[in-house]
Amino acid sequence: xxxxxxxxxxxxxxxxxxxxxxxxxxxxxxxxxxxxxxxxxxxxxxxxxxxxxxxxxxxxxxxxxxxxxxxxxxxxxxxxxxxxxxxxxxxxxxxxxxxxxxxxxxxxxxxxxxxxxxxxxxxxxxxxxxxxxxxxxxxxxxxxxxxxxxxxxxxxxxxxxxxxxxxxxxxxxxxxxxxxxxxxxxxxxxxxxxxxxxxxxxx
Amino acid sequence: xxxxxxxxxxxxxxxxxxxxxxxxxxxxxxxxxxxxxxxxxxxxxxxxxxxxxxxxxxxxxxxxxxxxxxxxxxxxxxxxxxxxxxxxxxxxxxxxxxxxxxxxxxxxxxxxxxxxxxxxxxxxxxxxxxxxxxxxxxxxxxxxxxxxxxxxxxxxxxxxxxxxxxxxxxxxxxxxxxxxxxxxxxxxxxxxxxxxxxxxxxxxxxxxxxxxxxxxxxxxxxxxxxxxxxxxxxxxxxxxxxxxxxxxxxxxxxxxxxxxx
Ligand code: HEM
Ligand code: SF4
Ligand code: SF4
Ligand code: SF4
Numbered sequence: 001x002x003x004x005x006x007x008x009x010x011x012x013x014x015x016x017x018x019x020x021x022x023x024x025x026x027x028x029x030x031x032x033x034x035x036x037x038x039x040x041x042x043x044x045x046x047x048x049x050x051x052x053x054x055x056x057x058x059x060x061x062x063x064x065x066x067x068x069x070x071x072x073x074x075x076x077x078x079x080x081x082x083x084x085x086x087x088x089x090x091x092x093x094x095x096x097x098x099x100x101x102x103x104x105x106x107x108x109x110x111x112x113x114x115x116x117x118x119x120x121x122x123x124x125x126x127x128x129x130x131x132x133x134x135x136x137x138x139x140x141x142x143x144x145x146x147x148x149x150x151x152x153x154x155x156x157x158x159x160x161x162x163x164x165x166x167x168x169x170x171x172x173x174x175x176x177x178x179x180x181x182x183x184x185x186x187x188x189x190x191x192x193x194x195x196x197x198x199x200x201x202x203x
Numbered sequence: 204x205x206x207x208x209x210x211x212x213x214x215x216x217x218x219x220x221x222x223x224x225x226x227x228x229x230x231x232x233x234x235x236x237x238x239x240x241x242x243x244x245x246x247x248x249x250x251x252x253x254x255x256x257x258x259x260x261x262x263x264x265x266x267x268x269x270x271x272x273x274x275x276x277x278x279x280x281x282x283x284x285x286x287x288x289x290x291x292x293x294x295x296x297x298x299x300x301x302x303x304x305x306x307x308x309x310x311x312x313x314x315x316x317x318x319x320x321x322x323x324x325x326x327x328x329x330x331x332x333x334x335x336x337x338x339x340x341x342x343x344x345x346x347x348x349x350x351x352x353x354x355x356x357x358x359x360x361x362x363x364x365x366x367x368x369x370x371x372x373x374x375x376x377x378x379x380x381x382x383x384x385x386x387x388x389x390x391x392x393x394x395x396x397x398x399x400x401x402x403x404x405x406x407x408x409x410x411x412x413x414x415x416x417x418x419x420x421x422x423x424x425x426x427x428x429x430x431x432x433x434x435x436x437x438x439x440x441x442x443x444x445x446x447x448x449x450x451x452x453x454x455x456x457x458x459x460x461x462x463x464x
Pocket of ligand 2: 281283287288306326328339
């Protein structure tokens with residue numbers, strides 16, 4: 001029991017998470033120029049608009065497959081909510097006040113679960129609409145037009161949620177990133193943020 | 204645009220379906236043949252292609268005496284005043300408006316995203332070649348800027364296709380009490396029709412507009428999205444300096460260590 005650390009994510013989980021992240025950012029940067037002519041300059045990263053579209057298609061396939069796998073691999077933890085999660089939601093995770101709040105969270109708190117579900121749903125929405133946008137002349141116009149709208153809307157929401165995710169996983173909750181980088185987190189971190197999970201695995 | 208805007212006035216009642224316009228356009232633009240199939244109608248080809256910038260739609264109706272009444276409709280890019288294709292095109296210079304109000308294109312700059320066909324109220328742009336670059340009627344930009352009429356208008360034997368200054372064409376048609384299609388829609392279509400039947404019977408939208416999803420995508424989601432992006436970053440920074448992070452207690456301090464456990 002001398003170790004200050006407790007295992008949080010296996011190497012497989014970590015690689016998958018960073019794979020999804022890299023694919024996501026390739027999609028964002030290659031998609032920016034397609035999103036608005038304000039961002040045409042981003043095409044240069046990919047050798048022009050045609051290159052950006054090619055990168056976007058490849059990264060799209062990789063993101064769809066890997067993100068879906070990430071979701072399915074924590075589906076059980078992420079889609080079951082209990083009383084303690086409800087408490088987290090009513091108090092907004094304690095993020096809106098400077099008072100210390102304590103929540104009896106399991107491996108993931110309610111906010112993380114909701115984020116996980118959102119990303120899973122967004123992955124499906126982006127992937128399905130992406131197929132219609134890929135070959136617009138092969139499908140009915142109304143479906144393609146709606147897909148362009150859905151793809152743009154989901155993209156915006158995903159970027160906004162990911163910004164919040166990055167903040168909370170880094171400077172917003174010091175010590176959290178260690179788990180995704182090295183696989184283990186400090187015991188005091190686990191006890192503070194995920195006490196129910198810590199009781200199961202750490203003590 | 205107003206004063207210098209050119210366009211067509213297409214009077215469907217004069218058209219005899221000879222398709223000289225189709226042929227003239229192909230010849231001037233050096234377009235190749237499309238393979239077509241006989242599907243039991245005189246209409247041929249059945250759709251615009253990357254090698255066919257205008258065509259005659261054959262609309263079969265009842266003449267009231269048990270026979271067939273033909274209506275002919277010249278289908279092409281309408282050079283909309285507010286052009287859906289230009290609204291969505293992500294490649295600068297691929298679609299552009301000239302000083303004459305023409306919606307021209309430069310296939311070299313096209314990146315083949317094919318957004319333009321989804322945003323076009325009339326389903327006009329087509330994509331051809333190995334690279335699938337955009338193509339459509341360019342209102343004979345090259346000829347018009349050289350001071351000659353478009354090839355299709357020149358070839359038309361019945362003056363169905365009248366080319367000229369848009370204001371003059373519209374004024375003349377109104378003086379002749381024609382029912383006009385596209386005079387004011389979408390900031391005025393560059394190609395205005397005098398139809399002798401309701402627009403729907405020619406397969407035209409009754410009131411042309413930018414498709415709803417495209418409007419929401421480009422005019423609502425896009426600007427709000429940019430706001431949302433900076434808003435999220437701003438909110439996180441604000442959170443950091445007001446509420447602040449959930450810091451861990453000092454590990455060597457009284458509260459935090461794991462020795463007691
Ligand atoms: C630089 C970018 C990113 C950083 C620094 C980051 C960091 C992290 C960290 C530290 C965790 C573990 C949280 C914990 O231990 O409780 C995590 C979990 C997770 N990450 Fe990321 N992440 C990033 C980008 C992304 C992206 C782009 C996605 C998906 C599109 C994503 C999806 C997830 C999911 C689904 C989880 C599972 C737990 C949860 O829902 O929070 N991450 N991330
Ligand atoms: S008819 Fe279609 S292709 Fe032509 S200008 Fe209008 S939107 Fe563009
Ligand atoms: S297919 Fe070409 S012309 Fe059409 S929107 Fe895309 S880049 Fe522009
Ligand atoms: S204006 Fe020129 S490009 Fe357009 S249909 Fe007529 S001949 Fe073809």
